[in-house]
Amino acid sequence: MSDDDHTSPSTLLDVAREAGVSPSTVSRILNGTAKVSDDKRQAVMAAIARTKFAPNLMAQGLKKGxxxxxxxxxxxxxxxxxxxxxxxxxxxxxxxxxxxxxxxxxxxxxxxxxxxxxxxxxxxxxxxxxxxxxxxxxxxxxxxxxxxxxxxxxxxxxxxxxxxxDNEYGAWMAVRHLIELGHRRIAFVSGPANNIDAEERAAGYRRALFEAGIELDPKLMVEGNFHENSGLLAVSHLFDTGQQFTAVFAANDQSAYGVRLCLYRKGIRVPDDVSLVGFDDLPGSSYTTPPLTTIRQxxxxxxxxxxxxxxxxxxxxxxxxxxxxxxxxxxxxxxxx
Structure with missing residues (x-):
């Protein structure tokens, strides 16, 4: 085999031979008109990868609009x-x-x-x-x-x-978890106003308290904005206004990070003194100190x-x-x- 054979680009025919299908099938899969099984489509895509076939995508796009x-x-x-x-x-x-x-x-x-x-x-x-x-x-x-x-x-x-x-159900699970651990004074750092996800998570917080027979205390609900600073500011506000709480549910993990920082600065241990739950399960939530309990999206x-x-x-x-x-x-x- 000559050096040219090693460097020459692969063709549609090469892909078809590798995948065991006809060249027209490869062409139709590439231009999106083929009605084929997922197995056959995957076989063609795998053959494209193995042969390093590079179709002229611009030409294909112009042809099919x-x-x-x-x-x-x-x-x-x-x-x-x-x-x-x-x-x-x-x-x-x-x-x-x-x-x-x-x-x-x-x-x-x-x-x-x-x-x-x-x-x-x-x-x-x-x-x-x-x-x-x-x-x-x-x-x-x-x-x-x-x-x-x-x-x-x-x-x-x-x-x-x-x-x-189902954001409401997710929030309900978070608060229900805290209630089952014996918490009754559960603070809530919400998301921003007029945000549907935030509204649904607030509804889940209220529903969990209602079903457990715990009276809702509006002073424990502080609006945030889904960013870390809002969690820090929200818990600072709770302390400044003299609120008593044993747990915090933050409407997302980023807010929970801010909550955790505020508690740390106040010398409050998590979870020994205050429990904390977030929402999202961002990749970094496994590596906070301590690792964050949360709702996984x-x-x-x-x-x-x-x-x-x-x-x-x-x-x-x-x-x-x-x-x-x-x-x-x-x-x-x-x-x-």
């Missing part, structure tokens, strides 16, 4: 919450020939809409909307131009799909499932997708009274 790009709207590019979900999106795109364009909506409905218009102007083939404050009606209007998959809402049309986790899985669902919508294929449920992860920041 696609850009081979998807748009992703996040709310805060600095948040580890969205980092974990984007990791799932990135893995979902591997081997598909699609690239992503990421923009931020900054928890502002008008800005989210502007960013989607920008993505549509760039001719993306579909959009993943990670949470946000746009109305369902607005999302459905945009889906008339390109398929959209969104987290944090319930949608199910031919061009729009939503995945919504399947963040990576949501990104992966949303990406697979969007690609199916783009190709006109049926979508049946589910994400794992929320679960309580008990670590070392909670203990019995």
């Amino acid at each position: 696609r850009s081979q790009t998807i748009g992703i709207v996040v709310q805060d590019i600095s948040s580890p919450y969205f980092d974990e979900t984007l990791r799932g999106v990135d893995d979902g795109l591997k081997g598909t020939g699609y690239a992503s364009v990421i923009v931020s909506g900054h928890w502002n409905a008008e800005e989210e809409a502007d960013r989607i218009r920008l993505l549509l102007a760039r001719k993306v083939d579909g959009i993943i909307l990670l949470s946000g404050r746009m109305s369902d009606e607005t999302v459905l209007q945009f889906s008339g131009q390109r398929p959209i998959v969104s987290t944090g809402r319930s949608l199910n049309t031919r061009s729009a799909l939503g995945f919504k986790l 399947p963040l990576y899985d949501m990104g992966l499932v949303a990406t697979n669902a969007l690609l199916r919508l783009i190709h006109g294929e049926p979508v049946q997708a589910q994400v794992p449920p929320l679960e309580l992860v008990v670590r070392e920041t909670t203990r019995r009274r």
Whole structure:
């Protein structure tokens, strides 16, 4: 075999031979028109990887009227919450020939809409909307131009799909865990006002107390903003106003980190003096001191499932997708009274 044989690029025929299918099947899988089994599709994608075949994606996109790009709207590019979900999106795109364009909506409905218009102007083939404050009606209007998959809402049309986790139930599990450990004075650091996730988690907090026959004390509820500083400021406020509590439920892990710092600065031991529960199970929550008890959201899985669902919508294929449920992860920041 000559040196040229080692360096010459592989062809569509090489992929077909490697996968044991016809060249036309490889071509149709690449351009999204093939109706084949998942096993056959995976065999072709594996053959592409082994042969290092590099299709001319630009030419393919022009031929079928696609850009081979998807748009992703996040709310805060600095948040580890969205980092974990984007990791799932990135893995979902591997081997598909699609690239992503990421923009931020900054928890502002008008800005989210502007960013989607920008993505549509760039001719993306579909959009993943990670949470946000746009109305369902607005999302459905945009889906008339390109398929959209969104987290944090319930949608199910031919061009729009939503995945919504039960935030109220997750918060209920967190507070119920504290109640079962004997806590009655449970402070709550909420999320920001007019945020649906925050509202649902507050509802779960109230429901758990009500079902346990514990009177709700509004003075133990302090509004936060899902960032670390709000957890620190919220607990400082509780101390400044003389509130008595033996546990804190923070509406997300980032707020819980701030709570933990404030308690540390006050010389209060966790969990010996005060128990603490978060919500999200961010990667860093296993490494706090002590490791944080929290509600695990399947963040990576949501990104992966949303990406697979969007690609199916783009190709006109049926979508049946589910994400794992929320679960309580008990670590070392909670203990019995």
